[in-house]
Amino acid sequence: xxTNLNQQTRKRLTELGYTIELMERWCPFSKRKHxxxxxxxxxxxxxxxxxxxxxxxxxxxxxxxxxxxxxxxVGVVRESGMxxxxxxxxxxxxxxxxxxxxxx
Numbered sequence: 001x002x003t004n005l006n007q008q009t010r011k012r013l014t015e016l017g018y019t020i021e022l023m024e025r026w027c028p029f030s031k032r033k034h035x036x037x038x039x040x041x042x043x044x045x046x047x048x049x050x051x052x053x054x055x056x057x058x059x060x061x062x063x064x065x066x067x068x069x070x071x072x073x074v075g076v077v078r079e080s081g082m083x084x085x086x087x088x089x090x091x092x093x094x095x096x097x098x099x100x101x102x103x104x
Contacts, residue, residue: 005055005089008096009042018044018051037077039068040084050082058088058099068103078104 006022013020021043023036035041040052056064064086068074077084086101 013044020044037073058090061088
């Protein structure tokens with residue numbers, strides 16, 4: 001499911017005019033995934049804007065919101081002017097939809 005969510009995120013960010021990069025990385029030593037700044041799956045940029053996006057399912061948004069708002073890096077990221085959004089995907093019929101929360 002995560003791959004589909006990443007694909008949906010890439011598609012939507014590209015349609016919104018962003019240049020994007022996946023920040024989530026696999027660490028072979030710890031055998032864990034690590035997010036950019038500790039909480040971002042994607043970084044998206046366009047003129048005068050930097051957006052960090054955490055991707056999850058709609059049902060998992062509360063735990064991801066807590067992960068972001070309690071992370072030690074969130075303050076400096078907010079002070080830098082980067083926007084932070086939490087994207088919760090869900091399927092309605094055969095279509096993917098997304099609920100977006102601004103956590104900047």
